Amino acid sequence: MKIAVMPGDGIGPEVTREAVRVIDALDLGITMTHADVGGMAYHAHGHPLPPATLDIASAADAILFGAVGDPACDALDRHLRPEQAILGLRKALTLFANLRPARVFAGLESHSALRPEISRLIDLVIVRELNGDVYFGEKGFRTNAAGEREGYDVMSYATSEVERIAHVAFRAAQGRNKRLCSVDKANVLETSQLWRDTVIAVAAQYPDVALEHMYVDNAAMQLVRNPGHFDVVLTGNLFGDILSDQASMCVGSIGLLASASLGERQTEFGTFGLYEPIHGSAPDIAGKGYANPLATILSAAMLLRHSLGQVAAADRIEAAVAATLHDGVLGRDLGGTAGTAEIGDAVVTRL
Template sequence: MEKKKQYTIAVLPGDGIGPEIVAEAVKVIELVARKTGVTIDVEYGRIGGIAIDTDGTPLPEQTLEITKRADAVLLGAVGGPKWDQNPGHLRPEAGLLGIRKALGLFANLRPATMHESLVDASSLKPEAVAGVDLIVVRELTGGIYFGEKKRYTAADGGEVAEDLLIYHEAEIERILRVSFELARKRSKRLVSVDKANVLESSRLWRKVAERVGADYPDVELSHMLVDSCAMQLVRAPKQFDVIVTENMFGDILSDQAAMLTGSIGMLASASLAEGSFGLYEPVHGSAPDIAGKGIANPLATILSVGMMLRLSLGLDEAADAVEKAVWSVLDAGHRTGDIAADKSQALGTVEMGKLVLAELEKWETA
């Protein structure tokens, strides 16, 4: 990737704890810019519930314009009970689905890595999770989330709902090639997850996986049914390296994989388009129950910045430095409430952010 000297990041704080955690992540971006001498401009936009309240839509056109001229997007979180009773097109999640489609963000990468100092934070036995290092690749713009939806009254007077699950061969091939390329750079093992014993879409998925796999003879391809994968993620998670699956299955399995590491508040993600453009966000949601209390864990958002620096901006050294700063803080025993054994010693959002910045200040650029 050709490195530039000036980048623009679209920042969408969103709802709930989004503004709090994003604020700490932006401080990291600013420090990286100062350390590297690269100019990183930040433009803010609204998405989700705050956009519904302010603009009357979960995805304003102005927000799309900001994101389309950016090199990458940093997103906080969307949603909350305030908007739960809204019709589908006026729910915060509609903004999230809309921006994925509009920006062509078809590949969602969600790594789940168990850092040594957090082994005891997992609800599973240490021997089961120690050394876990896997990544779930989720197809993001197809499947049941984007299929036609209907609600109607049947002849007997009962209400009926329909959601169409549809996949085109090209959509499947595209996400599989991303996954094979990723597996080739890791342990050369890829598990494709489907429900081919029941769903026709999964039978097509498996057929395409076999065809594409022929182009990657150095990568071991295996297939697993989604219910079996869910069980195996809990029983023996270290058997997995790269998992690829369709939209709904990926949504569920990636959250399950996140909890292997002890807290969903620790997991970053990247949603990638063709080329280097991507949207980066923490895996966790808006957590409205703790919004405004200053106790949210900002580390997943900061680690998402690390992914952004590496995958969209080509600043690998800076990405390494950000990740090292986070792990150094954790190795020193500092914890937010979601991962603290002693809740009385838990740090707040800003306090944790300051510790990461202090570690990052030690980074000596080449």
């Protein structure tokens, strides 16, 4: 079993280090190869996603990813900015399906921005399409008829792109509570109308899953009003980006949410994927030793489950994280004082 480890920028190396320690503690015989990515790759190699990094990724069974983002690179041409590394990996490796689970750990209900009796009901998965939408559509600047500078980004989806992400979401719902909510803006956007029509067509193959549709503005409202209503949420790239971050604050901290980006490629052990915490590089706290590594550790658990077939090991990690939080080992994002390494130590001890 081979993992490509890409710590990246900011707090990425700190939180990734703890996740690697947790994997090592399981003694599964996994080979881990580190690779440069993001701003640090640009500074070392002149590009945020060097060919050597892509080669290491392609040869692995999965990728454990930290974070990218470096203020020193903000003035670079867009194709050289650190964030292009993650977009490049998604495109080159056809990672089209992003899974972002969100649930409240026992004892942390009061840390949510929502009332405890509401937050404790949160247990959902957001399935976000990753290879389409405005992020990958035609974009640029032009001069309009009034002579003004105008920016544009094209939102588009092909039927086949919606079909493949819809299948992922329906299968996820089959493994949970058999409820799927497809989120769009079909009352305004033609792209969303195609999305809705396609999801309805795919639903015929999953008669055991209850399907509903919701406009994205209503979905954002319901996530704070009645988050327990949701089981699996299916949506596009732009809406999924926003809703998944909103879900993280409903849970209590963005430092607790893991994610998986999966493709169609199957390895000897499972589905190839890239696993990362949903928080950014947080350059303002980089190097201070108090970033919460639990989202990255939980991402490692998802990696073991989906890409390496190590379900029991993934369960152990998640149980150790739950025990760590229950015992009050909390980072600053949760009002505690535990540092990055201390939280990692606590998880390893509880394994």
